[in-house]
Amino acid sequence: MNVAVAKTGKGRAVSDLFASAEGRLPGSPDVIAVRREAFESYERLGLPHRRIEEWKYTDLRALVGEVLPLAATPDAAALKRAADAVKAHAVDGASKLVLVDGVFAAELSDVKALAAEAGFKTLPEVLDKDAGLLKTTSTDAVIALNAALATDGVVLSIADGAQLSAPIQIIHIATAASASAFTRSQVAVGKGARVTIVETFVAAEAGAYQVNDAVIVSVGDNADVAHIRLMDDAPDAVNVTSQFVTIGANVKFNFFNMTTGAAVSRLQGFIMLAGEGSELSVNGVNLLKKTEHGDTTLVVDHAVPNCVSRETFRAVIDDRAHSVFQGRIIVRPDAQKTDGKMMTRALLLSDEAEADNKPELEIFADDVSCGHGATAGALDDSLLFYLKARGLPEKQAQALLIQAFVGEAIEQIADDTLREHVIGIAERWLERRS
Amino acid sequence: MPAVQETVERVKRIDVDQYRYGFETLIDSEKAPKGLSEEIVKFISQKKNEPAWMLQWRLEAYRRWLTMTEPTWARVNYPKIDFQDIHYYAAPKPKKTVTSLDEIDPEILKTYEKLGIPLREVAMLEGIEPKVGEDDPARRKIAVDAVFDSVSVATTFKAELKKAGVIFMPISEAIREHPELVQKYLGSVVPTSDNFYATLNSAVFSDGSFVYVPPGVRCPMELSTYFRINERNTGQFERTLIIADKGSYVSYLEGCTAPQRDENQLHAAVVELVALDDAEIKYSTVQNWYPGNSEGKGGIYNFVTKRGDCRGANSKISWTQVETGSAITWKYPSCILRGDNSRGEFYSIAISNGFQQVDSGTKMIHLGKNTSSRIISKGIAAGKSQNTYRGLVTAHRKATGARNFTACDSLLIGDKCGAHTVPYIEAKNSSATFEHEATTSKISEDVLFYCIQRGLSQEEAVGLVVNGFVKDVLQQLPMEFAVEAQKLISISLEGSVG
Secondary structure, rough: OOOOOOHEEEHHHHHHHEEEEEEEEOHHHHHHHHHHHHHHHHHHHHHOOOOHHHHHHOOOOHHHHOOOOOOOOOHHHHHHHHHHHHHHHHOOOOOOEEEEOOEEEEHOOOOOHHHHHOOOHHHHHHOOOOOOHHHOOOOHHHHHHHHOOOOOOOOEEEEOOOOOOOOOOOOOEOOOOOOOEEEEEEEOOOOOEEEEEEEEEEEOOOOOOOOEEEEEEEEEEEEEEEEEEOOOOOOOOOEEEEEEEEEEOOOEEEEEEEEEOOOOOOOEEEEEOOOOOOOOEEEEEEEEEEOOOOEEEEEEEEEOOOOEEEEEEEEEEOOOOEEEEEEEEEEOOOOOEEEEEEEEEEEEEOOEEEEEEEEEEEOOOOOOOEEEEEEEEEEOOOHHHHHHHOOOOOOHHHHHHHHHHHHHHHHHOOOOOHHHHHHHHHHHHHHHOO | OOHHHHHHHHHOOOOHHHHHOOOOOOOOEEEEEOOOOOOHHHHHHHHHOOOOOHHHHHHHHHHHHHOOOOOOOOOOOOOOOOOOOOOOEEEEEEOOOOHHHHHHHHHHHHHHHHHHOOOOHHHHHHOOOOOOOOOOOOOOOEEEEEEEEEEEEEOOHHHHHHHHEEEEEEHHHHHHHOHHHHHOOOOOOOOOOOOOOOOHHHHHHHEEEEEOOOOEEOOOOEEEEEEEEHHHHHHHHOOEEEEEEEOOOEEEEEEEEEEOOEEEEOOOOOEEEEEEEEEEEEEEEOOOOOOOOOOOOEEEEEEEEEEEEEEEOOOEEEEEEEEEOOOOOEOOOOEEEEOOOOOOEEOOOEEOOOOEEEOOOOEEEEEEEEEEEEEEEEEEEEEEEEEEEEEEEOOOOOOOOEEEEEEEEEEOOOOOOEEEEEEEEEEEOOEEEEEOOOOOHHHHHHHHHHHOOOOOHHHHHHHHHHHHHHHHHOOOOOOOHHHHHHHHOOOOOOOEEE
16 A cells, blocks of 8 residues: 655654664664664654554554653663562563563573573674574564664574473563663574473553564474463553564474553564474463553464464453454465464453454465354353352453453463463453453 | 365356357447546536536546545556546447337347347337236246446336336436436445545446335336446446335346457446335346456456445345456445344355456445344355455444354365455444354354254255355346356355365
């Protein structure tokens, strides 16, 4: 769509932002050149708006309007608050990597252990040698902006055959108000390796901040990866995350996302099945209230034959919240014997809630089995009545039914501890509601 | 699962090189010079003897069109159209004023005969009732409006319809004879500013059908329009307006064909339906424009805006389409469910072969309370074609109790084609209940279970459920069209994908 981008006053503010941030951005002059190129392509596009098909339901110009200046490097007080947040949100037994306001906090992280186990490095360390991590083929404006402004991130290279029993938890903590954090991370999983990655986005007494994160994941043949993302940002935050996943042959990849916070959030995942015989499971839950806007956009690209993909998505929408699910399954001409299924369901708890679903199929091979289903509706009155007749108060009866509703997606998490951790977050959301 | 052999063969039988309507009628015609300008718009208006308000309406649309750009969001690719390289008006040269069938150019009559359109029944136009015993009970009466290039050449059964109070005539005549109705309803469903092609149509439309069914009248026969593009380098821009007044019922169908030519021709029609309280309109299309040859050369660009407005309470509009022709189809027959308890339906079978590109679907816009809609779409892609279903279901905040059921299946034959599904589902209140399915195995588990329990296989059960459902609708088509349609729906569902 050719829509002329009007240069607004806000657009100019971003230009200034890049100029002022340039000195702080890690990387050699080559890297800075890549960043400047990315920034120029962002400037051409501007913030995504509803006339851009992929952003039809999440008009960042209307919802967000402007990109806030980069957050300052966290001071001691901020790190202290962050340390408390880490304690509150850590997964039992996980090795931690903590980013505070877009800056890696070594003192809060298990650096030594992860350097040995998972080849951990920070983004600046890697960028010193190679600008490759900032390059993508995407034409998306927020991804370009991320490449231009990413200040930090974690880079993991998990060796072939490594079996990591403890999950690795990457915790993003916001402590600043009216500021933005740009991070970019990479996870390379070796052949036959086994690992669980948890990403957590939370705030430590911060408000109205913006997060723009990008994660690039590559999975070697025969690996087994669980990737869980928990977005529990402050109520007036903005979180836009882009994930690129490339999957080798005979891989088991299990992805789960849960959104329980942020005024405006979007997870856009681009997952490519590039090796035969792999199984992909992508699941998600949106729990939204007040005027929150939560968008999950997933593109699953079957580039090779004989892969299976399953997507289960649930949205619970209260008050005047707005949930968006856009799922696309692409089956390339050679990808015969593909088995792809996608199911998305939305539960509207209020008359002013809105659910938009766009489950797309794009199929170029003839011997495949693909399908999608989508439903939207209210809680079943007869079920509610049944529970109320047995003495449960309205809210509690609703909570029970909502739990069962989202349970279908949550139970796809194989690890017991993690599943309990996720259920705990969902329960807290339900308590806050009642 | 790949498509079964039987399906492959059936689709092959309607492949692009099997096009049976590709002949050309050699006939003198009168054409407007190529290109589009205010002069051309005035020329068309003058040819049609239109009142001043109509010309004004067209000119406004034309001026608006100049400011618009072509839509590019559909999944279709074609070279840029040169809108100045088209004749916007072409009409068979009239020998004299036509008052009866015998005076219509015999070449045109022959054309319609060859196409199998029942113009023989036109004899009855003159009030000659068939003798007892001559009447074939299987053959229902159909009133036909035959549109040849830019003009309507014949409308049958006018007298009999008039007796029932139904107005069925070319729209150009209606503009002169029933200006109050036309002025009230024309552009009220598809406004002149609606989209690029609808606006173009508003400026240059030459003919089409007009139907008005008065309150409480059940139209005594099927109404039908048969569109034929004959002339070279012309575009056909027809406009159809159907109004079903309170408590009335009408069933309308259209068919379309065109000669085989190497060039691409543009067909940009607008169809507007208005259903008032308790009225019902059933609109069926068998679209068989020339699809181009097996190398993808030639064929019709079918860029059509069709929309129905369930304006009154308890009204109902149902679209049925069988799409096999056209090089490119860009068409979304939609329903605006404005009246409380109104109902919209969309049944579609789209089959693409050769290099055809289809981007079709529907929009169900729920505005009134307790409105319901149903969408059943079957897309079959073969050869090197691309077949896209694109649909929108939306419930407004005040559309409490809105319900929708959507099922879209597609089937691919061969590995050079593509089938795509792009549904948009927007629920803006909690009492809206939407269900969208794109897997055959998911169509009502209860019904399937019932069938399977009685000894049918899963495949047979699915076939029975979906085919039975679609068949039910298609059987309502008159015989002439039903033959083609029946052949298409017998295509097995086996191996279909979502």
